[in-house]
Amino acid sequence: MTMEPTQPMRPPQPSFQPAQPTQPGQQGYQPGEQRYQPGQPGQQGYQQGYQGYQPGYQQGQQGYQPAAGPEGWPDARPRLARRRRRRWTVTVFILIVVLIVLAIGDRVANAIAENSIANKIQSSGFPATPSVTIEGFPFLTQLIAHDIHQIDISASNVPAGPVNINSIKATATGVHLNSSFNGATVDQINGTMFIAFSSLASAGDGGTGAGVSLSADGPDQVKITAGIGPLSDTEVAKVSLTGSRQINVQVVNNGSPLSSVLSSFGSFSFPIPKLPAGLQVKSVAVTSQGLQVSAAAQHTTLSE
Numbered sequence: 163m164t165m166e167p168t169q170p171m172r173p174p175q176p177s178f179q180p181a182q183p184t185q186p187g188q189q190g191y192q193p194g195e196q197r198y199q200p201g202q203p204g205q206q207g208y209q210q211g212y213q214g215y216q217p218g219y220q221q222g223q224q225g226y227q228p229a230a231g232p233e234g235w236p237d238a239r240p241r242l243a244r245r246r247r248r249r250w251t252v253t254v255f256i257l258i259v260v261l262i263v264l265a266i267g268d269r270v271a272n273a274i275a276e277n278s279i280a281n282k283i284q285s286s287g288f289p290a291t292p293s294v295t296i297e298g299f300p301f302l303t304q305l306i307a308h309d310i311h312q313i314d315i316s317a318s319n320v321p322a323g324p325v326n327i328n329s330i331k332a333t334a335t336g337v338h339l340n341s342s343f344n345g346a347t348v349d350q351i352n353g354t355m356f357i358a359f360s361s362l363a364s365a366g367d368g369g370t371g372a373g374v375s376l377s378a379d380g381p382d383q384v385k386i387t388a389g390i391g392p393l394s395d396t397e398v399a400k401v402s403l404t405g406s407r408q409i410n411v412q413v414v415n416n417g418s419p420l421s422s423v424l425s426s427f428g429s430f431s432f433p434i435p436k437l438p439a440g441l442q443v444k445s446v447a448v449t450s451q452g453l454q455v456s457a458a459a460q461h462t463t464l465s466e
Contacts, residue, residue: 264300272301279313282464287436292317292330310337310346315353315438322357323432324365328452329356334439337464346464351439355455359384362411362452365430378448386413399429401453403446407434409453439464 276294284291296304297312304310313334320327336349359376362384379385379398387396399413410431434443434455440462446455 264302268300268302271305272296275301275305279464283315283438286438288317288320288438289435290317290320292438305339305343308339308341308343310339311335313337320435322435324430325357325361325432327355327435328358328361330354330437332438332441332457334464348439348462348464349460351441351459351462353437353441353457355434355457356452357455358452360452365411365432378450381447383414384411384448401446401448403443404431407436407443408432409434409446409455 276296279296280292280294283294293316295314295316296310297314298304298310315330315332315334317330318328320330330353332351332353334348334351337346338349339346363374363376374386374388377385377387382401384399384401385396386399388394397413397415399411402410402412404410408431412429437443437457440459441457442459443455443457446453448454
């Protein structure tokens with residue numbers, strides 16, 4: 163009986179599944195797996211930077227996944243947008259600060275110029291320190307151009323012989339500064355003066371005005387009512403401009419017993435002081451409150 167050789171038995175093959183790499187440093191490790199645990203320094207393949215959420219990563223999935231970007235790189239657009247917003251914020255803040263500084267500097271230069279013009283007007287012969295206002299904003303652009311659009315000048319209680327001028331107002335337009343900024347020519351300046359009846363009454367009786375009242379009696383006349391002892395009388399005085407800088411108040415004698423007394427009592431003259439910027443008196447008129455004097459000049463200078 164012939165025996166056939168037997169084949170040696172093979173051991174059973176174990177069912178082997180390769181372990182999935184879950185730790186940094188293992189071959190085939192893919193960042194972002196659900197089972198990924200941050201490695202520790204010193205382990206093979208440890209990569210720093212994966213220990214927490216990093217800007218540019220998207221949150222919401224289990225585990226952080228790199229945001230979609232070109233070729234798998236993290237998307238830097240949110241970070242760039244934040245940088246742009248910060249740059250714009252800083253730029254706007256700097257611009258606001260610069261504008262505030264320029265506005266303050268403009269007002270300071272404006273105040274210095276107004277004070278300088280007021281001092282120049284007074285030093286040229288005006289009997290009071292006027293108030294000067296340079297109109298227009300910004301002032302520095304007008305200064306650089308040597309061309310100021312408008313200057314307003316005013317003063318109150320200006321002495322003029324026996325009377326006080328209650329107010330003087332003038333407006334100069336087209337003021338052209340010279341190259342050294344210490345003088346200017348004026349295209350046009352117009353002004354008005356107001357003298358109240360109370361000031362005229364004080365001048366008529368030597369400074370007290372007691373027992374005397376004045377009122378308008380036409381465009382160039384005033385009515386003077388005065389009491390002298392037990393007697394009283396009403397006379398008319400004519401107001402006129404004599405010369406270029408003098409106003410005359412003259413009682414018109416109507417033949418009454420007190421006319422001669424009131425004539426010496428209520429007739430007087432007073433000078434108009436030297437006005438700023440070459441203003442010349444043009445006319446005087448009687449209003450319901452007092453005398454209104456008009457003045458004007460063209461192509462003059464602030465120093466006149």
